[in-house]
Amino acid sequence: MTIVWLPWAAIAIGVASLFVRRRSDEDSGAGANPASLAIVTVALLAALFALSKLSKEGESVMLTLYGVAAGSVAGMALALGLGSFIKKAVSSAGFAFGALAVAGASLAIAHSVKPTEWPLVLFGLVLGLGGCAWASAGSSAGSVTASAALGAAVVAAADQLGRLGPGNHAAQAGTAFALVAGIASALALGVLEGDSKKQKLAPIVITLLLAGGGWLVTQRVLELKTIWQALTAGAAAATIVNWLLPDDDNGSFGFVLSTLIWLGIATLGFGMAKGFGMAVACLGAVCVLTSVRNGRALLSMGPLLGLVLYRIFRELFADTGRALDIGQHYGLIGLLVGAAMPILAWEWWQASKDQENAKRSICYGLWAVLLVGFPVLITMMLSSKGYVGWIAGLGLSGVILGLKGERSSTPLAFSLGVASLSAVCYKPLQDYINLTREQKVVTLGWSFGIFIVLAALIWFLSMRNSESAKEGETS
Numbered sequence: 331m332t333i334v335w336l337p338w339a340a341i342a343i344g345v346a347s348l349f350v351r352r353r354s355d356e357d358s359g360a361g362a363n364p365a366s367l368a369i370v371t372v373a374l375l376a377a378l379f380a381l382s383k384l385s386k387e388g389e390s391v392m393l394t395l396y397g398v399a400a401g402s403v404a405g406m407a408l409a410l411g412l413g414s415f416i417k418k419a420v421s422s423a424g425f426a427f428g429a430l431a432v433a434g435a436s437l438a439i440a441h442s443v444k445p446t447e448w449p450l451v452l453f454g455l456v457l458g459l460g461g462c463a464w465a466s467a468g469s470s471a472g473s474v475t476a477s478a479a480l481g482a483a484v485v486a487a488a489d490q491l492g493r494l495g496p497g498n499h500a501a502q503a504g505t506a507f508a509l510v511a512g513i514a515s516a517l518a519l520g521v522l523e524g525d526s527k528k529q530k531l532a533p534i535v536i537t538l539l540l541a542g543g544g545w546l547v548t549q550r551v552l553e554l555k556t557i558w559q560a561l562t563a564g565a566a567a568a569t570i571v572n573w574l575l576p577d578d579d580n581g582s583f584g585f586v587l588s589t590l591i592w593l594g595i596a597t598l599g600f601g602m603a604k605g606f607g608m609a610v611a612c613l614g615a616v617c618v619l620t621s622v623r624n625g626r627a628l629l630s631m632g633p634l635l636g637l638v639l640y641r642i643f644r645e646l647f648a649d650t651g652r653a654l655d656i657g658q659h660y661g662l663i664g665l666l667v668g669a670a671m672p673i674l675a676w677e678w679w680q681a682s683k684d685q686e687n688a689k690r691s692i693c694y695g696l697w698a699v700l701l702v703g704f705p706v707l708i709t710m711m712l713s714s715k716g717y718v719g720w721i722a723g724l725g726l727s728g729v730i731l732g733l734k735g736e737r738s739s740t741p742l743a744f745s746l747g748v749a750s751l752s753a754v755c756y757k758p759l760q761d762y763i764n765l766t767r768e769q770k771v772v773t774l775g776w777s778f779g780i781f782i783v784l785a786a787l788i789w790f791l792s793m794r795n796s797e798s799a800k801e802g803e804t805s
Contacts, residue, residue, distance in 0.1 A: 401458020668723020
């Protein structure tokens with residue numbers, strides 16, 4: 331069953347968000363180059379047209395081409411015609427425009443394209459917006475266009491995974507939650523922006539508004555039970571990551587730690603409602619982070635967004651998805667966590683070399699607890715496939731550090747030590763592999779809380795002191 335008024339309401343809120351003005355008159359840079367936008371658009375359309383002629387599924391490719399064309403038109407309108415207008419709107423305007431584009435496209439294809447083919451058009455739309463964001467990078471409207479592409483991607487993903495999963499009204503969950511997000515962010519930013527002290531509260535206020543509005547929409551409109559919790563969890567995680575990883579932070583410690591937080595959100599969302607829960611959590615997180623203009627934090631979401639797109643691929647092409655044994659959902663998460671954990675530990679060591687011995691020793695003890703706890707948690711949460719991915723990812727961490735220019739063999743030795751620990755831990759924990767989904771969600775909730783407490787202790791004992799030491803040197 332389709333709720334006819336939802337797309338129209340989303341369009342209205344999207345348009346209204348564009349008129350909520352910023353109080354500051356900051357200059358955002360030069361305008362986009364029309365030639366670059368045109369070349370990228372023509373190249374994408376030409377490549378897809380050629381593919382449609384060469385492929386047996388030419389009609390499907392053409393649907394994607396139509397989506398790319400629509401997304402490119404919307405992207406060029408942002409980067410060129412609307413650039414001078416949008417850059418004066420509040421920072422959530424880009425997300426709102428992306429949601430508006432998805433809602434408009436859904437209305438346009440509602441009676442001409444089969445529901446099973448909607449992803450071909452909608453994700454073509456995302457490609458068109460993404461291409462324009464790339465071509466307009468560094469311009470006055472470049473960040474707004476990128477936010478629009480991200481907003482369109484998560485709204486379309488939530489809609490489609492809702493349709494492929496729970497079905498019924500869940501097929502419009504992305505649009506419904508985008509409506510709530512547009513109201514929440516525009517209201518919070520419209521009130522708080524311009525006051526630097528109050529503006530720091532914006533992520534918290536948006537999260538609270540999303541939680542309340544999400545609950546109302548879930549109960550009254552979508553007729554679902556608990557999916558609002560995934561929306562709230564994503565927004566709350568974004569609030570934590572925004573504090574942990576400021577946009578002007580060039581270090582790697584907070585970045586890798588944030589990536590691990592997103593992997594935890596991926597597992598939590600999957601436990602709630604599989605890929606649908608992950609997509610809704612993504613929507614809440616992207617809304618918060620685009621509203622506060624934190625590009626670094628958005629980059630750290632890459633693994634979570636990749637897993638959401640993998641779930642869409644998995645649902646649309648189930649037979650193909652089964653061909654990748656280690657690449658099933660838990661295996662992918664294990665692989666990413668395994669690659670990230672040694673890098674996180676090494677980045678902490680690099681950042682804390684000049685710390686007091688006593689405080690650094692305490693941090694080593696906290697790290698030991700984390701290192702023993704991770705194999706236990708992964709066994710319980712991700713089962714045997716996730717465990718295989720975890721061990722394989724430990725080997726990848728050395729490659730990633732090597733690509734960054736690292737010359738020390740210490741990270742490799744560290745990874746081998748953690749892998750050895752994992753091999754020893756697996757057998758005693760085999761009885762705990764087949765937990766029910768409810769047990770996994772409860773276990774993850776407690777474990778995630780403990781992880782945040784330990785990580786915060788390490789942060790306050792080492793990173794904060796490091797900043798103080800640097801200030802002392804400069805003075």
